[in-house]
Amino acid sequence: MNDISPLLSIRHLKKYFLAERNVFKVNSYVKAVDDVTFDIMPGETVGLVGESGCGKSTLARTVIRIYEPDEGDILYQGTNISHLSTREMIPYRKKIQMIFQDPYSSLNPRYTVGETIAEPMEIHNMYDRETRMEKVSSLLEQVGLKPDHISRYPYEFSGGQRQRIGIARTLALDPEFIICDEPISALDVSIQAQIINLLEKIQDEKKISYLFIAHDLAMVRHISHKIGVMYLGHLVEFGDAETVYNDPLHPYTKALMSSAPVPDPKTARKERRIEFRGEIPSPIHTPAGCPFSTRCPECRPECRIAPPVMAKQSGRRVACYKYV
């Protein structure tokens, strides 16, 4: 596509969880991530959207090998990291960091802010004690906290400030790639914009790539260069943020975009929502054909037979028989 090689490539990644085993010893699986392929370029933000249970978080956790992938490859700067041993993973753990959703449970209440932020550097034997403390102070400043916060405990901070501490901790190792798993959904509206601005500032300064998971479509649109839409473990549409937002092609993307409430009363009154039938099928008994076929308003006979493969269509990739 272009000259720069991707920072991270995900190829046909699958992650299944064993759900149950019946009396005939036949296993059934939750197909949490099913055949997902996409690239993340250096300095780029890829947003992942979809309903709960669609596999966004599982995908993120499989990428950093919290979960072992069942099939497919994860290439980090060309190296396949999907089957490296724990020891071999160590250098990559430094480069890939994660920001979690809940700023209340992701910080150790018995560690001071300084200890929390210094811990990753201690684990990786970086710098001596004094340099580490200097680094902690400068990190605190970078994320908009004061250096004298260093000896305080998490309970003394508000949600937004805790999320800043979490961000400082991920930055301690100078990562190249940060996975943000719903970093703003636990925060108040007026604080969300502050955190988004901080993440963008860090990206502009350090050229870090983000995989940004969220369900607030407006925020994902703002921060992302590219967007992936997931449904039942499948990636159904992937492309430039503006292209996907302004002209969604997959029937699921269209329905998702039309469901998002627009904070503008006049548009909200005019707008017609695309209704879908029914609810998300169980991830254990997924439809044989296209995952969306049971609810799709434009379903055709061929949709029920085999899942569509992703095809290039007007500047993005989309998995739908309409565009094959």
Add this chain to the structure above:
Amino acid sequence: MSLLEIRNLWIEFRTPHGTIQAVRNINYSVENGEILGIVGESGSGKSVSMLAVLGLLASNSVIRSGEILFNGKNISPLSPEFKNRPDLYEKTMKDIRGNRISMVFQDPMSFLNPLLKIGTQITEGIICHTHCTKAAAKKQAIDLMKSVGIPAAEDRFDQYPFEFSGGMRQRIIIAIALSCNPELIIADEPTTALDVTVQAQIMDLLKKIADERNTAIIMITHNLGVVAKLCDRINIMYAGDIVETGTTDQIFYEPRHWYTRGLLESIGMNIGSGRVKLPSIPGTPPDLLNLNKGCAFMPRCSHAMNICRDYKPAVSQFNATQAARCWDYCKDRADEIVAQQDKEETLQ
């Protein structure tokens, strides 16, 4: 006469660290068939003011002053009728709760009793308030389940909550709230725990209820998208106070208070993509234990003046429906307001 009218309501919580002023002197009313949105951040007092209406406040709370008029009758525990009669208050509230005012809570997973069948949970309120037979209650419950969009209602009547998805559970909770044909439904973040697609379905359902049954709905939320779509009027709350009130169009297109303006800008109403810095409100929501004397939003306000620190602004009424509490609009009355507040302070 308004369906519900709240006058000068002031609620405090006594904690080991001091007194939290959760709701400070708020006034508003709701009419029949109207959807009123109450928007605010966590800790702004939006839920607390509603729990006070139903008499469900925690035991460490104190209602310091105020009247809660429901159909003209004062149902505040401070009213002369109930002041020395907590038993009578409790009895009156039992008749109102779930019957004339009902509530839809945020989390559909924890509201329902996992050990009781859905049918039992819906009919419970009907039997309790109307004293009808079990069979009649069942018939009514199945009709309700159909009206909130639950397919195969007869079969689902005997199922347990775990057999329902999140959206379906929220529909059940709405069915329970509707079961006694209430005049007012208080919905406390009813869609926050749901996905956008399900949220849209629940919003359509609430709108339908307000239109068809003429039920008033108070919608507590922090999602401005939800209020834009659903509400007729909006109250914006900050640190226990209503800082602005108006129709949905007035709040979105002619916001007056600086907090309302900041809120609307920060959700990115006008932003697309690309590296534009999102306008945000600096700082964090105030500590309700140590509120400053003047306007609570002053420390975060980009247009704060000296007077904002020490004196609370008065309410400025712009037209029949819109009002805001900001010094920008009551500067010309400053001497009068300052004198009034100085007088109150010396009295205390």
